[in-house]
Amino acid sequence: MTGLRELQRQRVHEAISTAAVALFLERGFDEVPVTEVAAAAGVSKPTLFKYFPTKEDLVLHRIADHQGEAARVVRQRAPHERPLEALRRHFLDGLARHDPVTGLNDDPEVLAFNRMVFSTPSLVARLFRHMSLDEQALAEALAETTDDLTADLVAGQVLAAQRVLARRNVELLVEGRPLEEVEREAVRAAERAFSLLPSEV
Numbered sequence: 001m002t003g004l005r006e007l008q009r010q011r012v013h014e015a016i017s018t019a020a021v022a023l024f025l026e027r028g029f030d031e032v033p034v035t036e037v038a039a040a041a042g043v044s045k046p047t048l049f050k051y052f053p054t055k056e057d058l059v060l061h062r063i064a065d066h067q068g069e070a071a072r073v074v075r076q077r078a079p080h081e082r083p084l085e086a087l088r089r090h091f092l093d094g095l096a097r098h099d100p101v102t103g104l105n106d107d108p109e110v111l112a113f114n115r116m117v118f119s120t121p122s123l124v125a126r127l128f129r130h131m132s133l134d135e136q137a138l139a140e141a142l143a144e145t146t147d148d149l150t151a152d153l154v155a156g157q158v159l160a161a162q163r164v165l166a167r168r169n170v171e172l173l174v175e176g177r178p179l180e181e182v183e184r185e186a187v188r189a190a191e192r193a194f195s196l197l198p199s200e201v
């Protein structure tokens with residue numbers, strides 16, 4: 001029974017999310033009230049808020065799988081691999097996979113989704129909240145290999161660099177630049193960004 005209830009919960013969660021994102025992409029995040037999302041998903045407004053505490057969560061839950069990712073990369077890196085080298089490798093691998101979180105994905109829906117996130121102030125603010133949690137987790141992981149101050153500073157620099165790189169990739173694709181061309185620039189930009197970070201970490 002527990003398995004069936006969880007499956008039903010996942011279905012409702014996905015139905016609400018799908019309806020919300022479709023409406024937001026069609027008309028704009030700020031133009032669609034939560035009541036309309038609930039109606040489109042076939043649930044009540046209180047039910048919607050049980051699954052998604054805020055309107056912004058209807059969008060940004062899609063990045064939940066990446067929560068704490070940088071800290072995991074550091075802790076699961078290969079023996080003798082420096083933390084920053086592991087983070088650099090992971091980001092470059094994400095570019096090669098065209099992972100949407102890197103901004104380097106020209107699928108029309110992914111591009112529209114990323115553009116909506118970066119152009120909506122309340123979503124950007126919520127994104128910064130997610131990044132703050134990621135920064136704390138990464139700092140804790142880095143503190144296992146260096147002093148606390150260095151760990152805090154580097155964690156902030158890494159996540160800021162990744163955010164800037166992702167936003168830049170989205171902007172270049174929105175301009176209509178070919179994916180292959182943007183990918184070459186994205187790799188060069190990522191290499192430059194990580195080269196500016198302290199090499200001893």
